[in-house]
Amino acid sequence: MKIFDTLSQKEKEVVKNNMVRIYLCGVTVYDDSHIGHARTIIVFDTLRRFLESEGTKVKFVQNFTDIDDKIINRARTENTSTDKISTRYIDRYFVEFDKLNVKRADSYPKATEYIEKMIDLIKGLIDKEIAYVSNNGVYFAVSKFKDYGKLSKKKIDELIAGARVEVDETKHDPLDFALWKFANDQPNWDSPWGKGRPGWHIECSAMSLEELGNDFEIHGGGRDLIFPHHENEIAQSEAFTGQNFAKIWMHVGMVTIDGVKMSKSLGNTKTVEYVLQKWGPNIIRLFCLAGHYSKPIDYSEDMLKETITKWRQVENAYAEISNPEKDDTVLLQHPNIMEKAIRPRIEEELNRFHDALNNDFNTSLALNSFFSVVDEINNLASAEYIAKSVAGYLLPVFTKMMNILGLKISEITKEENDEIGKMIERRKIFRDEKRYQDADNIRKQLLDKGIILIDHKKRTLWMKQENIGN
Secondary structure (H helix, E strand, C coil), rough: CEEEEECCCEEEECCCCEEEEEEEEEEECCCCEEEHHHHHHHHHHHHHHHHCCCCCCCCEECCCCCCCHHHHHHHCCCCCHHHHHHHHHHHHHHHHHCCCCCCCCCCEEEECCCCCHHHHHHHHHHHHCCEEEECCCCCCHHCCCCCCCCCCCCCCCCCHCCCCCCCCCCCCEEEEEEEEEECCCCCECCCCCCEEEEEEEHHHHHHHHHHHHCCEEEEEHHHHHHHHHHHHHHHHHHHHHHCEEEEEEEEEEEEEEEEEEEECCCCCEEEHHHHHHHHHHHHCCCCCCHCCCCCCEEECCHHHHHHHHHHHHHHHHHHHHHCCCCCHHHHHHCCCCCHHHHHHHHHHHHHHHHHHHHHHCCHHHHHHHHHHHHHHHHHHHHCCCCCCCHHHHHHHHHHHHHHHHHHCCCCCCHHHHHHHHHHHHHHHHHHHHHHHHHHHHHHHHHHCCCCCEEEEECCCCECCCCCCCC
């Protein structure tokens, strides 16, 4: 498997020795997560699912930034503690991303749990004379790290112009960044240099090095983190360890809204809570995977409406292969259809699916192959070819693709299943008795429950449609 590495600007093979270690920069928990966060997290969730489906062991770490000026300001505004603010939004994160069918990470380190590790890192950098203490805090001396700028590919003067540089006359250089900020107000922690709080960048270095060690396989996040966050992570981590920090830097493109960058000041952000209520988890996952992960993607209501039609086809395909004919009579009439038609077409698309994901994780092409398999299943169903053994071959392929993409058919309880079965039986009786109005009434009753009937020559199937697009 190859992934484009932002640092080397070329595709690099993912090393799969005993384990693939992935660190994903998570959210700062001062507000609701939005569709931009969702895209990045869904891309990496799908990457992890694919690696695991190939038999690769993955250690997946995603942090929470739970101490930050934004969190402090929010707590002051609400006259509460930073702990209560961060806990509220961490709890909300898990509720929402569980609904998005995102697998839980192996570890969710919080910055406040790693203060001692950060202090150790800063001590080491001071000892190496790569960091220094000023009147306002401890700073990393950018000029002491000769490779600074290697990730963002900018020159030092460009970086100075583009950096979010805090005004501090005690810094040796305008580009030097804070490792520790002195602060007497709460929350603060003791350090050898005085009470204060960690800088943003040192948090991720401490957490990733402690959780994954040096030279781990993939470090990821949104493209907006390339500079200064990831650039500074590299500088302080490699200056401290003297070793390579991460093998591959994988960055996900931004989500725009009708062509405009999402911004709270513009009021055009779409929260995860909103998109879940309006579109549901499967449509959102399909949207987030529809374009190449490294490119921007535009949130469009029209595009999402079109995706509903595709999802209905997925639901239909699942209904057909999960409730096939009980025998293989159709194969007696067409004895060569499996080996000469069905299996070659499905295997071709499955190979394309895997090739797409192995080639810089092209989920857009992978989705094309998935929908080709869905179309093939529905065409076979229309031709009455879904015999028992045909479904037995198709269902595992379909299920594997669904699991990798993180898609999930709406579940139904045993009680609902029994009730639907009885209603379909009554409808059959009415149809046999030519009581078509009564039969149509049952269809409408089921439709009101989100149940769609699929009539075949010898039987009637049903499927539960996800309630979306309202």
